[in-house]
Amino acid sequence: MNDSLFTGKLVRLAAQDPEKDAATIATWDKDTEYTRLLAVDPVTPPQLKNKRERLERMPNPHFYSFGVRTLADDKLIGFVALLRVNHVHGDAFVGIGMGDPAYRGKGYGTDAMNLILRYAFQELNLHRVSLDAVATNARAVRSYEKCGFVLEGQTRGTEFRNGIRDNIVSMGVLREEWESKQVKS
């Protein structure tokens, strides 16, 4: 087991700097194919000021957000965040985005997800982590399965874009499932 909580095989988790990182995030968010996969809200052109203000919010016990940086050259390539963290039930949702297209489909996102799961289970002592994804985002779903997430259901026809209705898949991983996976690998 890696003794550094924030360092994986390909990436590390870092604080997000409102001054330096907002511009990079705003550049990623011009890509609507990407932003449409991140949230159900209607997409809008990114505003640098909004991105900075989001990063300026004080950290709190219900929201943990990290920048994802490559170990090779410390390049900011995405984000990963635990949101709606409920410490009473030990429950949280995770959101992830590999903003830089050059780093998609190569294991960087999976590595970042593994890091935040370790943080969720071994630092925050949560019991489970949940996520929702568009059913057609096969690459993401495959990555989540690799990290130990299992399908827990689908909300029918909840995604309506380009005139096509798709399901939203809900996935979850329990701490004991994640732990038994660590022993094996």
Add this chain to the structure above:
Amino acid sequence: MVLQLFEGEKIRFAAFDADKDAEIFSKWTHDPEYLRLTEYEAARPLAPFHIKKKFEEMEKDAHGDFYYFVLRAKEDDRAIGFAHIRWVEWNHGNAHFNLAIGSPDDRRKGLGSEALQMLLRYAFEELNLYRFTTHTFEYNDGAQNFLTKHGFQLEVRRREAIYRDGRYWDALSYGILAEEWAKSADSK
């Protein structure tokens, strides 16, 4: 065409009126069973002052996208519960709702069914939603039977997402599509 969306047989939908309603809403929050059946957050009693404040905060967080109804018994105009719709995803035609009958004395009398029928009609014929979503807990058999009876399907089972009374329980999501509702007895 149904013209009266807010008038049922035994109940009606009314706006929240803090002066009239805060007292009884506060009383319900002193009943842990009520809180366990309806709330994801840890149980905690609220004073009428904080009921009013909580309502104002919910309204503010919703940025105007908030549909909150106090359920009133037509026989004596008393508040018996609430129904509200939040998190409307207009671009996808989905929204989430919550519905509760406050006093145990008012449950199992069909008042909740009537309220849900009115809320479904509002969702599909006023807001023109494509689907409607709600959430409950593994231990709330009453809610599960109630939703199934009204045509909802269990869509998501978040395993062990709730820790209460020394054990984990699943969190459940239910959904109904407009086309399913249109074929059901509730829409007639």
